[in-house]
Amino acid sequence: xxxxxxxxxxxxxxxxxxxxxxxxxxxxxxxxxxxxxxxxxxxxxxxxxxxxxxxxxxxxxxxxxxxxxxxxxxxxxxxxxxxxxxxxxxxxxxxxxxxxxxxxxxxxxxxxxxxxxxxxxxxxxxxxxxxxxxxxxxxxxxxxxxxxxxxxxxxxxxxxxxxxxxxxxxxxxxxxxxxxxxxxxxxxxxxxxxxxxxxxxxxxxxxxxxxxxxxxxxxxxxxxxxxxxxxxxxxxxxxxxxxxxxxxxxxxxxxxxxxxxxxxxxxxxxxxxxxxxxxxxxxxxxxxxxxxxxxxxxxxxxxxxxxxxxxxxxxxxxxxxxxx
Amino acid sequence: xxxxxxxxxxxxxxxxxxxxxxxxxxxxxxxxxxxxxxxxxxxxxxxxxxxxxxxxxxxxxxxxxxxxxxxxxxxxxxxxxxxxxxxxxxxxxxxxxxxxxxxxxxxxxxxxxxxxxxxxxxxxxxxxxxxxxxxxxxxxxxxxxxxxxxxxxxxxxxxxxxxxxxxxxxxxxxxxxxxxxxxxxxxxxxxxxxxxxxxxxxxxxxxxxxxxxxxxxxxxxxxxxxxxxxxxxxxxxxxxxxxxxxxxxxxxxxxxxxxxxxxxxxxxxxxxxxxxxxxxxxxxxxxxxxxxxxxxxxxxx
Numbered sequence: 001x002x003x004x005x006x007x008x009x010x011x012x013x014x015x016x017x018x019x020x021x022x023x024x025x026x027x028x029x030x031x032x033x034x035x036x037x038x039x040x041x042x043x044x045x046x047x048x049x050x051x052x053x054x055x056x057x058x059x060x061x062x063x064x065x066x067x068x069x070x071x072x073x074x075x076x077x078x079x080x081x082x083x084x085x086x087x088x089x090x091x092x093x094x095x096x097x098x099x100x101x102x103x104x105x106x107x108x109x110x111x112x113x114x115x116x117x118x119x120x121x122x123x124x125x126x127x128x129x130x131x132x133x134x135x136x137x138x139x140x141x142x143x144x145x146x147x148x149x150x151x152x153x154x155x156x157x158x159x160x161x162x163x164x165x166x167x168x169x170x171x172x173x174x175x176x177x178x179x180x181x182x183x184x185x186x187x188x189x190x191x192x193x194x195x196x197x198x199x200x201x202x203x204x205x206x207x208x209x210x211x212x213x214x215x216x217x218x219x220x221x222x223x224x225x226x227x228x229x230x231x232x233x234x235x236x237x238x239x240x241x242x243x244x245x246x247x248x249x250x251x252x253x254x255x256x257x258x259x260x261x262x263x264x265x266x267x268x269x270x271x272x273x274x275x276x277x278x279x280x281x282x283x284x285x286x287x288x289x290x291x292x293x294x295x296x297x298x299x300x301x302x303x304x305x306x307x308x309x310x311x312x313x314x315x316x317x318x319x320x321x322x323x324x
Numbered sequence: 325x326x327x328x329x330x331x332x333x334x335x336x337x338x339x340x341x342x343x344x345x346x347x348x349x350x351x352x353x354x355x356x357x358x359x360x361x362x363x364x365x366x367x368x369x370x371x372x373x374x375x376x377x378x379x380x381x382x383x384x385x386x387x388x389x390x391x392x393x394x395x396x397x398x399x400x401x402x403x404x405x406x407x408x409x410x411x412x413x414x415x416x417x418x419x420x421x422x423x424x425x426x427x428x429x430x431x432x433x434x435x436x437x438x439x440x441x442x443x444x445x446x447x448x449x450x451x452x453x454x455x456x457x458x459x460x461x462x463x464x465x466x467x468x469x470x471x472x473x474x475x476x477x478x479x480x481x482x483x484x485x486x487x488x489x490x491x492x493x494x495x496x497x498x499x500x501x502x503x504x505x506x507x508x509x510x511x512x513x514x515x516x517x518x519x520x521x522x523x524x525x526x527x528x529x530x531x532x533x534x535x536x537x538x539x540x541x542x543x544x545x546x547x548x549x550x551x552x553x554x555x556x557x558x559x560x561x562x563x564x565x566x567x568x569x570x571x572x573x574x575x576x577x578x579x580x581x582x583x584x585x586x587x588x589x590x591x592x593x594x595x596x597x598x599x600x601x602x603x604x605x606x607x608x609x610x611x612x613x614x615x616x617x618x619x620x621x622x623x624x625x
Contacts, residue, residue: 041529042452049443050458052499057465060473060480067476074482116370123366131367137612138371141378144604146558148576149597152583153377156384156590159393164380167397196377257471260560264580278471282561285475295475302472 068296073289085296094272095297098280099256099304101187105276106255108191113202113251114244116195121207122232136204143200147260154193155180155265180266186273190261198254202247209243210236245316249309256305277301378601385409385595392590408595417570418596421578426603428493428574429556435498436552437545443499444507445533449519466501478565492566493574497555503548510544511537546611557604575600 068085070078089095120139124132142150157164158179166176179189213236221231237244259278262268268275268283281301285294380399384392385408387401412418446452447459477496486492514537522532560576567573573581579600583593 039452042446042450042455045442045446045450045533046458048439049499049504050462052439052495053462053465053501055480056477056496056499057468057473058461060476061468063479064472064476067479074479119366120370123363123370127363127367135367135370137609139374141605141608142374144554144558144608145378145601146560146576148558148560148579149381149601150377152579152593152597153381156393156594157377157380162393162395162397164397164399167395196374199374253469257469259471263561264583281471281475291475291479298471298475302469305469 064295064299067292068299069292071290071292073291075289081292085292086300088293089297089300092297094275095277095280097272098275098277099301101273101275102256102258102277103308105187105191105194105258106252108188109194109198109255109258110248110251112191113195113198114206114247116199117203117206117247120203121210122236124207125210136207139203140200142196143198145197147197148264150193150197151261151264154189158189180274181270183270183273186266186270190258190265190274193261193265194255194258198251202251205247206240206243209240213239241316245313248316249312252312253305253309257301381594381601382598385591385598387591387594389589389591392594405591408591409599412592412596412599417573418578418582418599420571421573421575422600422603424490424572425557425575428490429553431490432494432498432556433549433552435494436500436503437549439499440503440548441507441538441541441545442533443504444511445537447504448508448511448514449532449537450529462501462504464501466505474561474565481566487566488569488572490572493556493559493563493572497562500552503552506548507541507544510541514540550607550611553607554604 067078069080069082071081071085072078120135124135127135160166160176160178160181163179165179170176177185179185217235217239218231221235226234256276257278258276259282262274262276262279263282266274268279277297278301281294281297284297285291288294383400386404386406387408388403388405391398391401443462447455447462481487481492481496486495518536519532522536527535558576559574560580563574563577564580567577579593579597582589582596586592
């Protein structure tokens with residue numbers, strides 16, 4: 001891994017000797033002294049990050065696992081309940097349905113994102129520098145927008161009265177819709193801003209993977225008379241398998257965990273049709289002073305997501321990836 | 325408290341560069357014209373889809389309150405009004421939210437850069453006991469989803485009496501394994517020769533970090549700093565859990581509250597959203613140029 005200079009040498013001579021690897025009698029003692037000093041400095045430098053991570057990440061995880069086995073609210077002593085919180089969560093239809101809804105949401109968001117990102121990358125790699133920069137900056141800009149602002153914008157776009165979407169579909173003779181109020185359109189309506197917000201990162205990673213493919217592969221394909229589709233399906237896509245895998249898993253976990261958009265845009269409605277799992281957990285946490293249940297639900301969701309990601313990885317990675 | 329991966333953010337302008345050889349192979353003739361037209365159309369469509377919602381937000385800020393959702397729909401206002409922008413800028417709560425969030429974001433970014441780069445340097449360049457154990461310990465935290473710790477983090481900050489202070493916004497998310505990892509990758513690629521020369525001159529490890537690594541960190545600091553600033557500026561869930569006094573309302577919190585409390589003032593809401601998006605937009609566009617200079621980051625992946 002890393003090769004480092006051990007510590008400050010006391011004199012030029014010993015340093016030079018050490019670098020040439022010549023053993024010297026003084027070295028053992030000097031080394032321990034230096035190591036001790038190096039240790040102290042290293043620990044001082046690591047202390048802030050390690051302490052902060054311990055207090056605000058590691059301890060909350062340990063604490064969450066602990067509390068998920070207890071009945072506890074802020075003002076009472078914890079009472080051990082064994083697996084009861086988990087049993088309650090698994091027996092809660094609202095939670096199970098919200099997880100299913102999260103998966104459905106991911107199915108709406110991720111494939112669209114991947115396809116657009118792929119087309120974007122295919123386009124950008126064929127255009128010249130300035131145009132490419134313009135396209136890259138444009139597609140990345142929505143990524144910088146906050147979930148709250150995206151929600152505000154899209155709620156107005158979907159507005160029944162005078163919303164731009166109704167005006168647009170009106171051109172084709174379609175009747176006005178309450179996009180966010182209708183049980184059948186609410187979740188897809190939520191998927192659109194999710195796609196919009198996540199597209200930039202997805203596209204640029206896709207592009208980074210695509211430009212890594214050596215030009216010689218395409219030249220060889222050209223010599224064989226391959227057209228664009230053949231080059232895309234037999235050269236580009238097989239060589240970008242790992243990128244697709246990465247984007248699929250990260251996009252999938254992000255989509256299932258989406259919760260700012262439903263929180264601001266619909267608050268889970270109508271009829272819980274946009275109640276994604278994290279929103280459900282969050283609402284439960286705010287309404288129920290006994291937090292064990294909410295925490296158990298959060299941990300279960302983490303396990304479910306981890307398992308599904310592992311399965312996606314296993315299935316797609318089972319064939320050996322083609323070497324680039 | 326959002327766990328983000330800066331690894332994906334850097335050097336937008338660097339990725340996707342076409343080589344001269346690729347570019348040289350241009351089709352000519354009728355087919356070439358058709359392909360070119362198709363490309364222009366596709367590119368224009370992409371730019372339109374990406375920027376349309378934002379353009380609409382900016383323009384709606386110039387409309388009167390009823391005009392924003394008037395039927396029949398009109399994209400441009402009848403009269404371009406600046407009242408919305410003036411009124412929202414005259415709203416002391418808006419201005420305070422913007423300032424408090426901006427100050428907090430600066431503190432957060434500085435703290436994040438400091439603790440993560442120190443840790444990154446130690447992992448990249450120092451040898452010490454239990455290095456591997458600590459490395460695994462730190463990196464594992466990268467894979468914990470936000471929701472799993474959100475609830476108990478709230479319990480922790482409540483116990484630490486941090487609720488409703490600026491500290492609760494700045495401190496808990498500052499240490500980030502993802503940022504540390506990203507910076508370490510950068511430091512690993514710094515040539516040893518510089519360090520050896522400094523060591524011969526009697527520089528200490530701290531001196532090497534301070535005088536060699538810090539000045540060289542600009543490209544990586546730009547990327548990590550931008551990511552931190554953005555995460556702080558855009559965060560909404562953590563502030564609504566931990567901040568209750570209006571004096572400390574974060575900008576996203578302000579916008580959401582404004583939307584529910586003054587639902588009729590749509591023009592002002594859109595003007596406020598535009599202004600709230602402005603600082604990060606400007607930062608992004610400015611750093612875009614800096615990032616072009618930091619070519620190496622893209623090569624580190």
